[in-house]
Amino acid sequence: MKVFRTFDTQLQHNLLILFAAGLLFWASLSSLLPTLPLYLENVGASKQQIGVVMGSFAIGMLVFRPWLGQLADKRSRKLVLLIGILVEAIAPIGYELVTSIPLLMVLRAFHGISIAAFATGYMALIADLAPPKHRGEIIGYMTLVNPIGLAIGPALGGYLQAMVDYTAVFLLAAGLGALGALCVVPIVNPPVQTYQPAEIQSTNFWRILISPRVRVPALVMLVVGLAVGTLHTFAPLFIKSTEVDLNVGLFYTVAAISSFSGRVFIGRASDRFGRGLFVTIGLILYSVSMALMWLANDSTTFLIAALIEGAGGGTLIPMISTMMADRSFPQERGRIFAVCIAGFDLGIAIAGPVLGSFAEQVGYRNMFGITAGLTALGILIFVTKSSKDLVTSIRFAFGRAQDAYALNKI
Incomplete structure (x- = not known):
C-alpha cells in the first residue's frame, strides 16, 4: 500500500471513495448468491427454470455492455458507474414483488445491466x-472490492434468509x-480524451472482438464465465442435494477470502513478471476447483473447492483486466x-x-x-x-516473454 502515499490528495480521495462504492456494489450483488436460487425453488421453479432465470442476468450484460462501453468512452466513466449502482439499488425490490417465472427472467435481465455498467x-x-x-x-488493490464484497454479502444474505426471511x-x-450510489456522486471523473488514433477508428463490436489483442482474452473469459455461472447458479442446489451439512454462504465466503489473499500480491508481481503467467495459473486453479466440485462428497472438499476457485478468480480476473488495459488506448478502454x-x-x-439441461439429464455432479x-x-x-x-x-x-500486443502509448 506504500504506493498510495506517493499519489496526490485528489487521486487518493478518488480511489478511496471509488473503493467504497465498489465494496457496497459487490456486497449488494452477492448477498443474493446463496438465497436467490433457493427463493426460485421456493416459488416452484424447476432446475432448468432456475438456470434460465439466473442466466437471464447475463442477457442484460450482453445486450447493454457494448453500448455502456461506448458511453464510458464518449461521455464519462462516472455516468456509467452511476447507472450500474442505481440499477443495483432498484432490482432487488422487484424480487419481492414478482413470482412469475417470465417476469423474473425480465427482472433478472434488468439486474444484469448493473454489473455491465458498474x-x-x-x-x-x-x-x-x-x-x-x-x-x-493498483488494479490488484482496487479489485479487492470484489472478494471483500463477496465475503460480506453472502454471509449477510444467508444469515438474514435463515433468521428472518427473503x-x-x-x-x-x-x-x-443505495449507499453505493451516494458514494459515486462525489467521484471526480478525469476528462475522457476524444482524439481517436487511426488504430481505433472502428467502434464496431465484432471488429474489436476479432482483433488479435481481444479475441483470445474474450474466449478465455467465455470459458471462465461458464464455470462461474455454473458455480453461482447450481452450487447451493448441489450442496443441498448431497445433504452435506454446510452453510452455502460459508462456501462463498471462503472463496471470497481466498480471492482477497491472492490479489494483494499478484498485481505487483505481474508488473514484474508479466500478465500471461498469472492468467495461466488462474485457469489452472479454476480447472482444479471444478474437478473438486465433481468429486465432492463432504463439506471439507466443497470448502477446498471454494478456496481454489477463489484463488483462481483472484488471479485471473484482475490479470485479464490489466492485460486489456495494457492493450488499449485510454480513448477506447x-x-x-x-x-x-x-x-x-x-x-x-x-x-x-445449457448446463441446467445437463443437470436434468446427468445430475449436478457430472455437470461440474x-x-x-x-x-x-x-x-x-x-x-x-x-x-x-x-x-x-x-x-x-x-x-518468459512480454505481451506482443501491449501498447507503448498508454
Whole structure:
C-alpha cells in the first residue's frame, strides 16, 4: 500500500471513495448468491427454470455492455458507474414483488445491466487513474472490492434468509446499492480524451472482438464465465442435494477470502513478471476447483473447492483486466473492457440454461465434471493462442516473454 502515499490528495480521495462504492456494489450483488436460487425453488421453479432465470442476468450484460462501453468512452466513466449502482439499488425490490417465472427472467435481465455498467466504468476509471508502471498493483488493490464484497454479502444474505426471511435479504441488497450510489456522486471523473488514433477508428463490436489483442482474452473469459455461472447458479442446489451439512454462504465466503489473499500480491508481481503467467495459473486453479466440485462428497472438499476457485478468480480476473488495459488506448478502454468481458457475460448467460439441461439429464455432479473439461480447454487455448505465434504464445503464457500486443502509448 506504500504506493498510495506517493499519489496526490485528489487521486487518493478518488480511489478511496471509488473503493467504497465498489465494496457496497459487490456486497449488494452477492448477498443474493446463496438465497436467490433457493427463493426460485421456493416459488416452484424447476432446475432448468432456475438456470434460465439466473442466466437471464447475463442477457442484460450482453445486450447493454457494448453500448455502456461506448458511453464510458464518449461521455464519462462516472455516468456509467452511476447507472450500474442505481440499477443495483432498484432490482432487488422487484424480487419481492414478482413470482412469475417470465417476469423474473425480465427482472433478472434488468439486474444484469448493473454489473455491465458498474464493472465497465470501474475498471476503465481505475486504468485511467493508475500510473502505468504501477497499473497491475493498483488494479490488484482496487479489485479487492470484489472478494471483500463477496465475503460480506453472502454471509449477510444467508444469515438474514435463515433468521428472518427473503424480504429482509432483498431490502438489504437494495439498501447497500443505495449507499453505493451516494458514494459515486462525489467521484471526480478525469476528462475522457476524444482524439481517436487511426488504430481505433472502428467502434464496431465484432471488429474489436476479432482483433488479435481481444479475441483470445474474450474466449478465455467465455470459458471462465461458464464455470462461474455454473458455480453461482447450481452450487447451493448441489450442496443441498448431497445433504452435506454446510452453510452455502460459508462456501462463498471462503472463496471470497481466498480471492482477497491472492490479489494483494499478484498485481505487483505481474508488473514484474508479466500478465500471461498469472492468467495461466488462474485457469489452472479454476480447472482444479471444478474437478473438486465433481468429486465432492463432504463439506471439507466443497470448502477446498471454494478456496481454489477463489484463488483462481483472484488471479485471473484482475490479470485479464490489466492485460486489456495494457492493450488499449485510454480513448477506447471502455469499449475494450466491454467487448472482452462480453465473453464472460455470454458464459454466465448460457451456463444456467445449457448446463441446467445437463443437470436434468446427468445430475449436478457430472455437470461440474463437464465444466472442469471446459476450463481445461481454456488453458490449452491461452497457452497456444495468446500471442502472435505458437512459440511466443507459450513463452508469454509461462512468463518468459512480454505481451506482443501491449501498447507503448498508454
